[in-house]
Amino acid sequence: MAYDEHLGDRIHQIISSKNVPFYAKKMMGGLVFMVNDKMCCGTHIDKKYGDSLLMAKIGVDTYDQEIHKEECLPMDFTGRPMKGYIFITPEGFDLDTDLDYWVTKAVDYNKSQYQKP
DSSP, X not given: OOSOHHHHHHHHHHHHTTTOOEEEEEETTEEXXXXXXXXXXXXXXXXXTTEEEXXXXXXXXXXHHHTTSTTEEEOOSSSSOOTTEEEEXXXXXXXXXXXXXXXXXXXXXXXXXXXXX
């Protein structure tokens, strides 16, 4: 298992409450939630960090506001951080309210970028 199934279930419940079309897909060694057929958020166990990380696509502007938080890391798979994507350590999503904060940011960004007419 390359991701935390319990965290995946928690993310699924939050996105389900948002009334947006979504599905889960195993990719990048973890579980990614696709909203409007676009990558939105997900989880995987990071080998360097040694624990589960939450991934959220929050956009460049929000990234610049949030990256300075202690629980936030650049999303970096290749040696170059991906613009607009962020990793959150367990300290930033252990509480349901904290996880809801990040998943909501990702879903809201997704909706703002990919709304269908």
